[in-house]
Amino acid sequence: MKILNWLAQTKIWQSIFRTKLPISTNLDKSLVIFNSLTLHIHPVKVRLRAIKFSYTFYLGMISFFLFVLLIVTGILLMLYYQPAIPHAYNNMKDLEFVVSNGSYLRNMHRWSAHLMVITVFLHMLRVFYKGAYKPPREFNWIIGIVLLIITLLLSYTGYLLPYDQLSYWAVTVGTNIVQYIPIAGEKIRFLLLGGNEIGEYTLVRFYVLHCVILPLFMVLLIALHFWRIRKDGGLS
Amino acid sequence: MTKKEEFEIEISSDSKAAIQRLAIVPKKTPVKYEQEKPEENLVMTFPNLIIREIICFQIVVIVLSIISLFFNAPLEELANPQNTPNPAKAPWYFLGLQELLHTFPPVVAGVLMPLLVVIALIIIPYFDINIKRAGLWNKNPEKTLLVFSSVVFVFLIIMFLFDAFSILVPTLLIYILAVSPYLIKKRNAFINNIASLSLAGWIMTWFVSVTVILIIIGTYFRGPGWSWVWPW
Ligand code: HEM
Numbered sequence: 001m002k003i004l005n006w007l008a009q010t011k012i013w014q015s016i017f018r019t020k021l022p023i024s025t026n027l028d029k030s031l032v033i034f035n036s037l038t039l040h041i042h043p044v045k046v047r048l049r050a051i052k053f054s055y056t057f058y059l060g061m062i063s064f065f066l067f068v069l070l071i072v073t074g075i076l077l078m079l080y081y082q083p084a085i086p087h088a089y090n091n092m093k094d095l096e097f098v099v100s101n102g103s104y105l106r107n108m109h110r111w112s113a114h115l116m117v118i119t120v121f122l123h124m125l126r127v128f129y130k131g132a133y134k135p136p137r138e139f140n141w142i143i144g145i146v147l148l149i150i151t152l153l154l155s156y157t158g159y160l161l162p163y164d165q166l167s168y169w170a171v172t173v174g175t176n177i178v179q180y181i182p183i184a185g186e187k188i189r190f191l192l193l194g195g196n197e198i199g200e201y202t203l204v205r206f207y208v209l210h211c212v213i214l215p216l217f218m219v220l221l222i223a224l225h226f227w228r229i230r231k232d233g234g235l236s
Numbered sequence: 237m238t239k240k241e242e243f244e245i246e247i248s249s250d251s252k253a254a255i256q257r258l259a260i261v262p263k264k265t266p267v268k269y270e271q272e273k274p275e276e277n278l279v280m281t282f283p284n285l286i287i288r289e290i291i292c293f294q295i296v297v298i299v300l301s302i303i304s305l306f307f308n309a310p311l312e313e314l315a316n317p318q319n320t321p322n323p324a325k326a327p328w329y330f331l332g333l334q335e336l337l338h339t340f341p342p343v344v345a346g347v348l349m350p351l352l353v354v355i356a357l358i359i360i361p362y363f364d365i366n367i368k369r370a371g372l373w374n375k376n377p378e379k380t381l382l383v384f385s386s387v388v389f390v391f392l393i394i395m396f397l398f399d400a401f402s403i404l405v406p407t408l409l410i411y412i413l414a415v416s417p418y419l420i421k422k423r424n425a426f427i428n429n430i431a432s433l434s435l436a437g438w439i440m441t442w443f444v445s446v447t448v449i450l451i452i453i454g455t456y457f458r459g460p461g462w463s464w465v466w467p468w
Pocket residue numbers: 056058059060061062063064067120121123124127132133137140141142143144145147148151222225229234235236
């Protein structure tokens with residue numbers, strides 16, 4: 001403790017962290033939020049009701065944390081992954097038998113993804129049943145719906161990447177639905193698969209969607225979602 | 237017109253002492269904005285919210301680590317386009333959709349229905365009737381019963397014609413639940429609770445029930461050729 005206190009008094013520390021220790025008054029507590037790049041998405045004060053577990057069940061928060069976890073584990077998985085046939089499949093075997101903690105990494109990514117679909121859906125239900133979508137929050141509800149769709153698409157494009165029997169046929173079932181879209185169906189399916197059936201190019205396309213395009217949209221929309229929560233007057 | 241000083245607003249930096257609010261209430265529109273309660277309990281974000289976020293994050297990481305240590309993500313053999321598994325199943329969250337595909341024509345199940353669901357979800361906040369979300373039976377219960385029952389009846393007939401029992405049965409159950417506050421006059425906590433659910437609330441409840449049931453059926457009760465099998 002003594003060392004920490006001494007450290008907090010040094011010029012170097014104070015040049016990095018603007019908030020002076022110790023934090024005691026309400027002003028100090030405000031400054032913790034105010035002076036921080038990440039924390040200042042929060043207001044300095046919040047409604048007591050809104051931070052109770054029984055009000056939100058923290059479902060939005062949990063969805064967000066799962067997304068953070070997915071980004072971290074996802075980037076680590078990218079270090080071991082090649083979107084090619086049959087390398088992709090062999091990479092999965094390598095993760096299981098060669099890479100240290102490879103199984104753990106893959107399991108974390110897989111189970112977080114499944115859980116995130118569930119928590120985002122439950123979050124939507126909580127917002128609905130508490131009537132938290134009502135004006136002025138109606139646009140944030142719509143952003144939420146898009147977030148739900150992107151979550152599903154992310155999960156779905158990721159499903160192909162191990163390129164085992166399970167992924168191949170699940171994606172076959174899904175992309176067959178696309179061809180029933182009137183007029184443009186066949187064309188869209190061709191665009192998505194990079195051919196008439198699932199192959200090398202499908203894997204690359206799904207990889208790019210899964211690792212670049214969809215996460216980018218997700219990050220932007222989550223930022224918009226959080227910004228709107230502030231602008232709409234905090235949690236209802 | 238009125239004199240200038242009558243427009244003067246009270247100005248103060250203390251928002252509790254001088255509350256300033258401008259409300260524009262257009263004709264015929266219900267006032268939708270909840271009254272703000274100035275005496276609402278506010279707490280400092282740091283540490284009250286921050287500590288909750290940190291603990292929440294830690295619990296998420298710990299729970300997922302435990303799951304990941306004990307359960308392995310599935311991995312079957314290398315994809316083989318020549319060897320079609322029977323049945324080939326989509327990921328669980330699309331199994332409801334796949335179930336629909338085996339019941340309705342593909343354009344209806346694969347394109348029209350998902351589109352309608354997304355549109356319905358987007359419309360919810362703009363669905364201005366009933367914005368205060370009065371219970372279904374609050375006003376004009378006889379007329380409500382007639383209209384509500386007819387719509388559900390027509391829907392059930394259509395589902396029957398398509399042999400869509402996996403939708404028919406849950407719909408019927410939700411319908412019975414929805415009309416029970418009308419039929420049962422004796423009140424208890426449970427009946428009071430469902431009596432306060434609005435039309436939008438019932439539609440959402442119905443949608444969620446059907447989705448969950450279709451996913452469960454797709455996951456556990458469908459075997460070769462999408463025939464009905466028992467999971468045990
Ligand atoms: C990736 C998905 C999502 C993330 C990360 C996310 C995150 C959050 C967070 C952290 C909150 C603060 C309150 C809480 O923790 O519950 C929130 C509030 C909210 N979310 Fe989401 N959300 C997501 C998806 C959705 C969906 C699918 C909807 C609805 C269709 C939605 C609608 C809303 C609304 C209306 C609020 C404001 C609630 C209030 O004022 O009480 N969000 N979101």
